Structures are given as structure tokens and as C-alpha cells.
Amino acid sequence: MKIKTKYFDEVEINEEDIITFQxxxxxxxxxxQFVLMNLEETVFQVLQSVTTKALAFIVVNPFGFKSDYSFELDDQVVEQLKIESSDDVSILSIVTLRDTLAASTANLKAPLVINVKEKEGKQYIIQKTDDSTKEYIFKTVNQKEDK
Structure with missing residues (x-):
């Protein structure tokens, strides 16, 4: 099926790749309904709406820049997303792009949890966390000192 996208113009996608956020x-x-598309030669992906061309989020795997990132899903979310194994789960963070890539941040307080096997997703808001909605992706010396 063909969809119009914010960053890639018109593209062909497989309907099996559509992730449903109930x-x-x-x-x-x-x-x-969204589809994940890779931004070539970067750590970023695009979560593109299947129906709305202008609605696309830049996302990133938070474990790539914050190795100690962790949280527990409540049983209701595990059931809703039909998660049977941690291998079925992909975690992504929505990125806020700034003037420079070094100043860009990711939302670690509300990650996207995707069951890649069932193609079901949810933005999960973590209630108790010290993680930020504006976590620097590329830490510089000054940013590390700010923490």
C-alpha cells in the first residue's frame, strides 16, 4: 500500500508493518496506525502516521545513549499489548529536534512500547522516575555538568 509521508514523500509499505496504537x-x-521507517545511516527512525502525511515523529532507541535506562510495565499494559516475552518488545523515545543535533533531546518519561511480534504499541507514561522528558541524546561536557 502507498502512503504519503512527511520526510520521504510517497512510499510503499507492507500492511503487515503497520503498528496499531489502540x-x-x-x-x-x-x-x-503508524509505520516505522529508518533514517539511513543514523540511529534515528521515523514513526509515520499511515493516514496523516504531516504526522511523523523522530524516534530513537533510548538504550543507545542511556545504558542504565529501565522501567517496569504494569500488568495491564503487558496484557493490552499481548507481550509474552521481552524479546517481543521494542522501546523507543520521541525526539525533540533542536537547532543543532547536539542540543536535541528524547522523552524518557513517556517511551513508546511496541510489541514487534503483534504490531501493537502504546505510549507508556512512567509515573515514578527521575528520567526526563528532555534527556540529551548526545551528551557534551557542559550538559553532563548540568545534571
């Missing part, structure tokens, strides 16, 4: 995403509750 409750949408906060602020976009009507948007329920």
Missing part, C-alpha cells in the same frame, strides 16, 4: 498517542487520539 488508544492513539497523547494529543493524537484519533491516529491509531
Amino acid at each position: 488508544n492513539g498517542l497523547p494529543g493524537f487520539l484519533e491516529e491509531k
Whole structure:
């Protein structure tokens, strides 16, 4: 199937690659179907709405820049996403792009949890965490000192 995208113009996608967010995403509750697309030669991906060309989020694997990142999913989310094994799960963080890539941040307080096997996803808001909604992806000396 062909979709129009924010960053790649019109592309062909496999319907099997569509990830369903049953409750949408906060602020976009009507948007329920997305596809992940790679940004070549980067650590970033694009979570593109299947139905709305302008709705696309830059996302990144948070474990790539914060190795001690962790949280526990509650049983309700595990059941909702039909998670049977940790191998079925992909965790992504939505990126806020700044003027420079070094100043860009990722939301670690509300990761996207995706069951890659079942193609079900949810943005999970972590209640008790010291992680930030604006965690620097590329830490510089000054940013490390700010923490």
C-alpha cells in the first residue's frame, strides 16, 4: 500500500508493518496506525502516521545513549499489548529536534512500547522516575555538568 509521508514523500509499505496504537498517542487520539521507517545511516527512525502525511515523529532507541535506562510495565499494559516475552518488545523515545543535533533531546518519561511480534504499541507514561522528558541524546561536557 502507498502512503504519503512527511520526510520521504510517497512510499510503499507492507500492511503487515503497520503498528496499531489502540488508544492513539497523547494529543493524537484519533491516529491509531503508524509505520516505522529508518533514517539511513543514523540511529534515528521515523514513526509515520499511515493516514496523516504531516504526522511523523523522530524516534530513537533510548538504550543507545542511556545504558542504565529501565522501567517496569504494569500488568495491564503487558496484557493490552499481548507481550509474552521481552524479546517481543521494542522501546523507543520521541525526539525533540533542536537547532543543532547536539542540543536535541528524547522523552524518557513517556517511551513508546511496541510489541514487534503483534504490531501493537502504546505510549507508556512512567509515573515514578527521575528520567526526563528532555534527556540529551548526545551528551557534551557542559550538559553532563548540568545534571
